[in-house]
Amino acid sequence: MQLVAENLTLERGARRIANGVSFVLESGTALLLTGPNGSGKSTLLRALAGYLRPSEGTVKVRGENGAFEGSSESGEVAEVCHFVGHLDGIKTHLTVKENLAFWATYLAGPADAKQSTAHRVEDALEQFALDALAEIPAGYLSAGQKRRLGLARLAVAKRPIWLLDEPTVSLDVASVKVLTDAIDAHLKAGGMAVIATHLPMELASVRSMQLGRAQVPA
Amino acid sequence: MSAFLALLSRDLRLAVRQGGALGTALGFYMLVVTLLPLGLGADLNLLSRIAPGVLWIALLLAALLSLGRVFSSDYEDGTLDVLATGRLPMELVVGAKALAHWISTGIPLALMAPVLGLLLNLELSAYPLLFGTMLAGTPAISFIGAVGAALTLRAYRGGLLIALLVLPLYVPTLIFGMAAINGLLGASGTMSAFLILIALSLASVVLCPLAAAAALRLQMQ
Structure with a gap:
């Protein structure tokens, strides 16, 4: 399974928060979103979950062999993802x-x-x-x-996709370990995770993407 | 289906645990109806003539009090976001929550109306009809109210705004509810007014979740 974001442009009111964000997330990998406060990490996660409609671009879920499974616009992405926000x-x-x-x-x-x-x-x-x-x-x-x-x-x-918005906030060291273990197990079972965070998280298979400047995965 | 029932039973359980909403609505209903004879004087004929109208209008106002919380408590603690990722369409989420509001507020208010009728010297023969029309009309109050609650979700002082949005939409329910009780239209007229009241409720049960779900999607951006 793949989570595909194509050329996402996100706006809040008249303010452009993200410009041309694209990535393809494969099964078994996590994507860490980093960036300063206000760089659009939460907004991007809300767009991936389908709450926020991108002003341009699409979010899609593809099955094995690139078969199309669903888009965020019609709610199909929301049905395969867990969203854990600030609340x-x-x-x-x-x-x-x-x-x-x-x-x-x-x-x-x-x-x-x-x-x-x-x-x-x-x-x-x-x-x-x-x-x-x-x-x-x-x-x-x-x-x-x-x-x-x-x-x-x-x-x-x-659910195959986990969208986590600063999941480590107010957790103690032991709980962070529980969480990273859970994420690792999820990735090993073929899941995906997109995690907005300020702290480095030690995960087995991880890419990171810096928001706020050049918005391309490293 | 199990998700719908889970949401319905969760909302009912919360209504029982929190208690405040129902207590406030019933207390408000009782106070408004009790104050009225004090204001109007003890003219029993006058009171019995206006009793159905007073009971209906006070019921609308009492139901409005708790409508503001239908979605806002779930919005504030982040539950609404998670509800939206469920397999249940947003329309059915609204349906479950409005149904829970009807069961936890609409039915108790309708049950209380005959008791308050005693205070207003309501004719005994009018009791079954009063209770019947209220039971038939309150679903419309909960479901139309859900649209107002969804639209005012993020508004400052949303509760007051709901009243302005929703009370005009209650006019048909009120008119046909009163027409059925007053019997001004004769026996056949009563029946047809009662049937129209039921039709209003059924139509709002079907149509209002569509409108409220669209409003919620917009608010959650």
Whole structure:
């Protein structure tokens, strides 16, 4: 599978944020987006997920052998990606487990049919070290724990593309390790990730792209 | 289908856990109806004549109070972004959320109306019709309101703006709801007004999610 961005031009209001961004991301690789504040990392991720319509260019997902699978305009890219933005998407009145169980049911696709919802939730809780907090209302979690809960969404449903916007914010060292391990495992299984970050992340197979200046992958 | 039901049950569970929205709506409804006789004086004939209208208008206002939160709480905590990456089309996301609003606010308000009717000396014979028209009309209130909530998602003081946008759209529901209760049109007229009210609700259940989903997509840019 490939994620293809062709000549993306993004605008916010009248301001041009990105100009002619192009890349092809192959299965099993991650793309790190770096650049100063305001260089358009989040905007680019929102465009990849299909929230923001590019004023020029397209985002596409291609299957094996270059077969066309879908574009962001018709929502097909959104259906194969996980988006974890600055906000965690957590309901403070639900317990940690209820939050995850909802996403496990809501985001489930054909690839998840083999495992029951409860099983996927248990695995995700364990992977992100949230099992001790499972029955606690999410409103009582610390910032880092909330972040982990938001990231645990990545594990409750299998999706090939992960779009992560500064995923390491407020995580401690051990949690960053959990996250990089999760990303590595995802890449090894043939997944892709686009990660906006200010910190260098040590991943197995990674390219990086600097935004704000010449917008071509190194 | 399971995603739709998961979203519906999550919203209902949140409505129960948070509690505030329903309590405020019911409390507001009761207070408005209680204040009215104090303002108008204890003329029982007058009160019983205007009771259906008062109960309907107060219900519209009470329902408006909680409409602002239909999408904004999900927008503020980032849930809406994730909901948009689901397999469920945005139209059905809106449908599930508006349905949850109807179940958690519309039905309790309709159930409360006959109780408040006692305060206004409403004729006993009008109770079944009052309850029936409210149950038939409240889906339109929730679904039309969802369009207003989606349009004002990022507006400052969106809650007040919703009222301006949405109250005029409630006029048909109000007119046919009142026509059915007043019985001014005779028995057959009551039936046809009631059927038109149901038609209004069904049409808004089908059409409003399309409009609200388009508004949400625009707001999420």
